[in-house]
Amino acid sequence: MPTLANLPTPCLLLDGSRLQANIDDMSRRLAGHGVAFRPHAKTHKCAQIARRVARAPGFAGLTVSTLREAEFFADAGFDDLLYGVSISPDKFERAGRLLARGVSLTLVVDTLEVTDLLIHWLEQQGLHAPVMIEVDVDGHRAGLEPDDPALQLLGKHLAASASCRFTGIMVHAGESYFCEGVDAIAAHAERERAGAVAAAAALRSRGIEVPVASVGSTPTARYARDLTGVTEARPGVFVFYDLVMAGIGACREEELALSVLTTVISHKASHRRLIIDAGGLALSKDRGTAGQQRDCGFGLVMAVDGSRPYPGLRVDAANQEHGIITLPTDYELGAFPIGSRLRILPNHACMTAAAHGGYHVLGESGEIGAFWERCNGW
């Protein structure tokens, strides 16, 4: 029977109770705003977790970040998916196969060029797709500026198309990951809301129906104070949370559901170093906390029972299969014997999880339950 003492390391541990609490909290908050819950599956890429979020009140389908995920979740029985990344012509055919299977796969556009190509291609294939326009509220990544005249044009072309069903506006407040504290997050959430609502209003003023105004990001979904005009939210990392989220105040450290189980494989006494078998591959090289008030290195170090992070301990360096923890002078190497186990809290759960084949689910008493597989790659 697998236990915390005998699981091959490194591997992912998922605290089942925390996972459920995180899902409950997020879905309850969104339900309180009257906003549908379309969580992003890119963080977990796992059918069992998707089924848990699907049981939450207000669940309205999944968001995915790749067509591989879309296929995986369609195979798992999810038939309402939003592919939240600009669709490009090279991916029409693969998306079309899902549409032809009867999956409601919403596609996202943010240029006139792709919009017209998509309309035309779907017509040729005799396919129909729900389509959203991505609008950018904070310069983070992709999407049309809310005042870009092209927005009207895209809306008009989509509304007039027989092959596309224009469903609305999608925004992602990615810059919220750089907020500090709940008030700043709430202010950013208002910016996200206002941008989505303004873009929808601009289209409506031209007589275009805009059923959906979809916002994204875990911090803004959790700490928005007003979501008037928003119809759905797409938080992702909330299922696990991570140190980046804790660092901006979007969660408490005790809510982190994911950790990497690791073994102390050596001591380098001359340098006061623990060598662990979770390195850059098992933890990822994401240094998302580097710019935060507390730099967590490549992750914080917890006792194997998950009770607490050791104050002042972090993974200071990460080679491919070696993690290095340099002990401050108030710790003794002997307190962490070779062969003993630790748990590492990750900076960025999405990246850390992606290196692993799945999750060992931890029960309430620390027992290892099922292994839940992930779908990785493209």
Place this chain on the structure above:
Amino acid sequence: MPTLANLPTPCLLLDGSRLQANIDDMSRRLAGHGVAFRPHAKTHKCAQIARRVARAPGFAGLTVSTLREAEFFADAGFDDLLYGVSISPDKFERAGRLLARGVSLTLVVDTLEVTDLLIHWLEQQGLHAPVMIEVDVDGHRAGLEPDDPALQLLGKHLAASASCRFTGIMVHAGESYFCEGVDAIAAHAERERAGAVAAAAALRSRGIEVPVASVGSTPTARYARDLTGVTEARPGVFVFYDLVMAGIGACREEELALSVLTTVISHKASHRRLIIDAGGLALSKDRGTAGQQRDCGFGLVMAVDGSRPYPGLRVDAANQEHGIITLPTDYELGAFPIGSRLRILPNHACMTAAAHGGYHVLGESGEIGAFWERCNGW
């Protein structure tokens, strides 16, 4: 038939000729020093590439970084493997299964505690294993200091053991990754050589036989000027090279064999941005060039034919599935149409490759040949 235009992106491209040239160059240099070639497979984790290196002159087996790799390569017919990471008691049983199959799996120790546990465990199991002692020459990671009195003790215990065959000293000059230029690398290689040779000499002076003095790291293996006393070398990333290696002068950019094929999926005209479908997962979040003279962001941008990196273009930001390239003013968005393809040179090939299931091998005329699978995970 797969082509550069229709392969699903993001994916890995491997230039078959460059791979072969890199293998030929490295094996020839080491043969010139009379040093055996035990290349590290952690970079590629691929049976086809292992077979190519195995055909090189002086090949003396593979180095691996996980027991998963050891099992994979044993299954592929490789029976002489060095597991180059401190063995810990939790992994004895898994390593023992390989030994019991007849694989010559060399294990590495650097503490007296594990050495004694290993000797005892092997005795109990009736197994025999070749064992090396890791010595640290540059404070990079693990291993005993060359003047640590424990070195003598480990050597004595191993030499006296009936279950272990002490084969020698292993060092890894990991700090060579921070050298600048060939002269600095050569100086570091001398430090690595001297450390290995001194440790071996110290043991020999006590009457302990030390058949092997094994050095590691691509930069030092390539640019060592004298390897007197060294018997084998374990370079890894040389098969592909990468931008970190180019940045320290360990290779030329034209030698980089690995790239990520990506599609331009959108334009964000207001910010002069190309959005590509290679993000943090496909490229990795390794920022190994951040401290170098040329910060390559999350990778340099090449034309799809691989002919040249575009001057001044890099992947400036990487979200999970979005890469962002901000065009300098001397470029036009229109030169990179949506749907067109680019190739991204990675900072750190080992990390980038690990996110992918395998390699699309590029032939001399840019044709896509076989797909070579990787073994990922633990």
